Amino acid sequence: MYKNILMAIDFSEVTEAVAKKAFLLREITQAEVHLCYVLGLENVLTPASYFYYQSFDFNENVLEPLKKKFEDYSNKLGIKKENIHFLRGNAKEEILNLAKEINIDAIIVGGHDHSRLGMLGSVAAVLSNKADCDVLIVKK
Amino acid sequence: MSIYKKILVCTDFSEDSLKYLGKSFLLAESFQAETHLCHVVLPAASIPIHGYYYPMDIDLEKKIMEKAEEKMTEVAAQHKLDASKQHVFFGNPKPGIVAFAKEIDIDLVIVAGHHHSFIGMLGSTANYIANKIHCDVLIVNN
Numbered sequence: 001m002y003k004n005i006l007m008a009i010d011f012s013e014v015t016e017a018v019a020k021k022a023f024l025l026r027e028i029t030q031a032e033v034h035l036c037y038v039l040g041l042e043n044v045l046t047p048a049s050y051f052y053y054q055s056f057d058f059n060e061n062v063l064e065p066l067k068k069k070f071e072d073y074s075n076k077l078g079i080k081k082e083n084i085h086f087l088r089g090n091a092k093e094e095i096l097n098l099a100k101e102i103n104i105d106a107i108i109v110g111g112h113d114h115s116r117l118g119m120l121g122s123v124a125a126v127l128s129n130k131a132d133c134d135v136l137i138v139k140k
Numbered sequence: 141m142s143i144y145k146k147i148l149v150c151t152d153f154s155e156d157s158l159k160y161l162g163k164s165f166l167l168a169e170s171f172q173a174e175t176h177l178c179h180v181v182l183p184a185a186s187i188p189i190h191g192y193y194y195p196m197d198i199d200l201e202k203k204i205m206e207k208a209e210e211k212m213t214e215v216a217a218q219h220k221l222d223a224s225k226q227h228v229f230f231g232n233p234k235p236g237i238v239a240f241a242k243e244i245d246i247d248l249v250i251v252a253g254h255h256h257s258f259i260g261m262l263g264s265t266a267n268y269i270a271n272k273i274h275c276d277v278l279i280v281n282n
Contacts, residue, residue, distance in 0.1 A: 001166060021276070024143055028170040111270065111277070120271045128253065128270050128279050129262045135253070137270055137277045 002031040002105040002134075008095050008123070009037055011069070014110030017138050019077060022108045025136070034102065035077065036085040037070050038094045039063070092126040104133050111137035144276075147173045148246040150180075150237055150269070153211050157252040160280045164250040165219050167278070173247070176225045177216060178240060180233035181208050205230065234268040246275055253279035 007022040009015045026033050067086055074084045087094045099107055111124035120128075120137065128135045147168045151157045168175040181204055208228050216226045229236065241249055253266040262270070262279070270277045 001163065020143065024171075105282075118272060125267075125271070128277075129267070130260060132281060134281055135279045137279070139274070139276055 002029040004034060004102060004104045005029075005031045005106050005108060006034045006036060006095070006099055006102075006104040007108045008091075008110075008127075009035065009073075010110065011037075011073075012110065012112060014112045014138060014140055017140060018108055018110050021136065021138050023077075025106065025108070031105070032083060033077075033079055034083045034085065034104065035074050035079050036087060036095065036098055037066075038087045038089060038091040039066060040091060041089055091123050092130075095123070095127060096130055099131060099133060106134040106136060107131055108136045108138060111139055144171045144173045144247045146176065146244065146246050147171060147248045147250060148176045148178060148237075148241050148244075149250045150178055150233075150265075151215070151252070152233070152265075153179060153208070153215070158215070160252040161215065161219070163280060164252075164278075167250065171248070174225070175221070176227060176244065176246070177212070177219070177221055178227040178229075178237065179208055179212055180236045181205055181228065181230050182233060183230055201230070233265050234272075237265070237269055238272050238274075242274055248276045248278060249273055250278045250280060253281050 002025065005022055005025055007018050009018055022033055025031065070084070070086050085098055087098065095107070095109075098104075107127055109124050109127055111120045119125075124135075124137050128137060149161065149164045149168065151161060165175065183201065205228070212226050212228050216223075227240065229240070237249070249269060251266045251269055253262045261267075266279055270279065
């Protein structure tokens with residue numbers, strides 16, 4: 001039924017549940033599991049120029065550890081090297097583009113409740129609205 | 141036993157949602173879960189615009205309900221579903237489905253997210269369910 005499944009993670013509490021459900025789906029559909037993490041570009045922007053420490057190296061201090069964490073996590077789950085995607089940019093757009101590019105049939109995403117109103121997170125909301133494929137929203 | 145024990149499939153008997161029903165049941169079956177099918181009838185049809193409107197068709201609700209139940213039996217027969225797992229009820233579909241899912245302790249809700257508009261947004265019921273429900277939601281789009 002599904003050939004390619006994309007799990008979009010953010011290393012929050014819900015990530016474990018997302019992985020659990022992605023592997024359940026893989027078990028029953030024999031699909032290929034893709035893993036993606038999107039780092040926003042705003043992480044590099046500084047609020048004001050004086051904020052920018054001379055000695056602060058973004059690549060060394062933020063990007064590399066994060067990439068390593070991501071790769072370790074994918075190894076832990078046993079996902080193939082060519083199926084992991086570490087992206088930079090707007091999470092919503094990047095995930096939608098990636099899903100289109102690699103012909104994803106189902107996206108699995110955490111929809112953790114951020115607010116007391118119990119609404120979806122914005123990424124989950126945009127994905128469920130805009131994606132052409134099935135979307136499984138996982139809650140804690 | 142899989143992670144999902146009870147699955148609720150929601151349908152409005154529209155063409156789109158019936159098209160996705162086969163896929164929903166296939167998925168639910170492979171999860172080895174207990175599958176429920178529900179349809180909610182909106183009472184708006186029976187609300188009179190003016191007082192004098194009312195006695196003209198006092199059985200309208202009843203007729204709609206009967207029709208929905210008939211359709212439900214037909215669809216359930218196609219998918220070999222017990223009578224105890226078919227649910228047709230009266231109410232507002234959005235809070236109705238959310239409350240019903242909580243009541244019978246559902247683990248996964250499957251809804252068709254058929255695109256109503258040119259912008260390609262979700263239907264309002266699917267959107268409400270995804271936002272408000274306590275469990276996982278699968279939005280079926282293709």
